[in-house]
Amino acid sequence: MLELLSLTPILKGLIVLTVAGLTFPITGVYLFRLNLLPLRFMLMHGAILGGAMALALQINPFWTTIVVNLLLVLFMVKTSRSMKIDAGQISTFFMVISISLAFIFIYKFNVPAKDTLTLLWGNLFTLSWTEVIGIGSFAVVLAGFQYHFRRQLRALFFDREIAFTSGINESRLYYAVVFLVAITVALAMKLIGALLLDALLLLPPVIASFRARSLKGMIFGSAIWGGVFAIGGFILSVAIDIPASSSIAALASLAFIIIYFFRNK
Amino acid sequence: MEHSLIVNLNDQTVFTSDQHWLYPLFELEDYIKQSEIGVNDLFLKDKIAGKAAACLIVFLGIKRCHIELLSERAIPVFRANGIEFTYDNLVDHIQCRTEDLITDKMSIADAYLFLRKRAGRVQGLSVKMENVTVRIEEKLVIDRLNLDMGRGEQLIIHGANGAGKTTFLRAVLGFLPLTEGAIKIGDYLVGSELWKQNRSIIGYVHQENIKNNFPISAGEVVQIGLGKSRISKNEAEYQVEVAMRRTSSFHLFNQPYHTLSGGEKQRVSLARCLCQNARVFLMDEPTAFLDQRGKEDLLLLLHELSRNEAPTMVLVSHELQWIEQLNWPRRELKGGKLC
The missing domain is CATH 3.40.140.30 (Hypothetical protein TM1506)
Structure with missing residues (x-):
């Protein structure tokens, strides 16, 4: 297997997956704690829209999905603030409109079905060095954000009103979290696709929450499980020749069942 | 000399x-x-x-x-x-x-x-409300309410369910916009820029959300009181320890918060307010979800706080029997006014 690492696409894939596995689950903790699951759906569909647009217009899908997701978040924040509508409701609206636009692009521009499917299960081995550096830099920003704002984030996740009365600008922090989630979802789409990104984002925090007694434990637990699934899934994928996204999702699901079973024992 | x-x-x-x-x-x-x-x-x-x-x-x-x-x-x-x-x-x-x-x-x-x-040797700040009116979706909840509390004073606000007790507290906290009037905490006008920078002067203990099972330790909850202050890890730990010892909750430091009893949670919440260096404590139905022992514990703790740090304290409750034991001045909120 080691000789496969001499192939640049495989090496890049392993590096990126390891970095993403260790850091992206942090945003999974954010998603759970701030009850942003409707937002995640919107972002997943937004990423599909970005991917469809890129395929249709033959532009870089990596950056397009990021831009589309950021724009969606920006629209959502503006609309939710100005119209005083619940962010969950407005996310649902944008989710529906995104997927409908995505299919319009796919249909009107005759995007090949095979290319469209890469949006659903990712394309880990086609990363350019610029994209590798982009993902690596974002991972550093995400980890730095978590470390720097750990106290404020803890307050925000515990109770927004308490955070407010403690002097924390919880509103600004909330939107910073939403933007980071938007970028993470867009990047994870590239790595393991829309359908399987929960294996990297959500399952690690869910498993970590079984034993975590503090936010610190939850973050570290999520990062460790994310890293284990990413590296383990990659090795499995190379060993038995299946898509990396599927092997990561299968491994994470298996781990979830085993840990859940032993937890209740 | x-x-x-x-x-x-x-x-x-x-x-x-x-x-x-x-x-x-x-x-x-x-x-x-x-x-x-x-x-x-x-x-x-x-x-x-x-x-x-x-x-x-x-x-x-x-x-x-x-x-x-x-x-x-x-x-x-x-x-x-x-x-x-x-x-x-x-x-x-x-x-x-x-x-x-x-x-x-x-x-x-x-x-x-x-x-x-x-002698002015109390932690509390004065609370002044002048003609405060709050409407929620056109419904008049607080009607030209006036209140003048001196530094370190205590007050219980009681009233029937739906009388606006929680709205009253939320207005003081700045969560709700005032339709009319003004609220001053010490020299800070609630809602002003200066207040926004110093709003941690108010410590808030709200009704316990029993569904909140976020994995956070009691020590971490108290540390929330430090807000965005940039202090070293050692200093933060020291301040948390002092606050938790003051409310006899330091032994709970590593315990997950959601596994604590109602009384223990209240001790931890009050420690959070002390850690925050809050000078006005607002408590919304603090006895909700407390058993008899928890209520007695809270009573002792509030007496201790009023004797030592002496913050200004406003407590909203409808438990008349418990209020009697606390022996603080009382006002009833009725028809949007304090009687």
Whole structure:
């Protein structure tokens, strides 16, 4: 297997997956704690829209999905603030409109079905060095954000009103979290696709929450499980020749069942 | 310069003060706390002492004193508490309004708290509400409400369900926009830029959300009180420990918050407010979800807080029996007004 690492696409894939596995689950903790699951759906569909647009217009899908997701978040924040509508409701609206636009692009521009499917299960081995550096830099920003704002984030996740009365600008922090989630979802789409990104984002925090007694434990637990699934899934994928996204999702699901079973024992 | 107060230990002067009124005695209190000196062997020499000073001397635990000019009103206080005292001159009373304000009904502890507030040595800030009106979706909930609380005072607001008690607290916290009127906490106008930068002066203990099972330890909850202050890890840990010890909850430091009992959660929440250095405590139905023991614990803790840090405290509750035991001033919120 080691000789496969001499192939640049495989090496890049392993590096990126390891970095993403260790850091992206942090945003999974954010998603759970701030009850942003409707937002995640919107972002997943937004990423599909970005991917469809890129395929249709033959532009870089990596950056397009990021831009589309950021724009969606920006629209959502503006609309939710100005119209005083619940962010969950407005996310649902944008989710529906995104997927409908995505299919319009796919249909009107005759995007090949095979290319469209890469949006659903990712394309880990086609990363350019610029994209590798982009993902690596974002991972550093995400980890730095978590470390720097750990106290404020803890307050925000515990109770927004308490955070407010403690002097924390919880509103600004909330939107910073939403933007980071938007970028993470867009990047994870590239790595393991829309359908399987929960294996990297959500399952690690869910498993970590079984034993975590503090936010610190939850973050570290999520990062460790994310890293284990990413590296383990990659090795499995190379060993038995299946898509990396599927092997990561299968491994994470298996781990979830085993840990859940032993937890209740 | 002659000192207004001299304190000796075994014929050696250990403390002097040149302040006036009751401040030398409050300075002595600080000195005793800092030096952890035993008070039984201290001998205190004061220029003038009336009933107020006598109460303070007793509260500090001083056993022997000499007063140059003593008010007759101080003598019963000294005698009732077994203080050995001598004096140079005795007068009917001294020209001090404070002496008239200490009534015979007051215990030494009550008198001490009263004098602390009068001396401005309390953590609390004043709370002033002028013509405050709050409408929620066109419904008038608070109607031209006025309130004037001094520093370190306490108040219970009670009323029927839906009377607007929680809205009242949320307005003070700045969560709700006022339709009319103004709220001032100390010198800060709620909603102003200055207040936004200093809003941690209000500590909020809301009704416990029993569904909140976020994995967070009790110590981490208390640390939330530090807000965005940039302090070292060691300093943060020290401040959290001090606050938790003050509310006897330090043993819960590593416990997951959601596994604590209702009473323990309230202790941790109050420690959070202390850690925040809040000067006004707002508590919304703090006895909700508490068993009898939890309610008794909370009662003791609130009494302790009002004696020591003395923040200004507003408590909203509809549990009349528990309110009776707390023995704080009460106002009923009815028709959007305080009665």
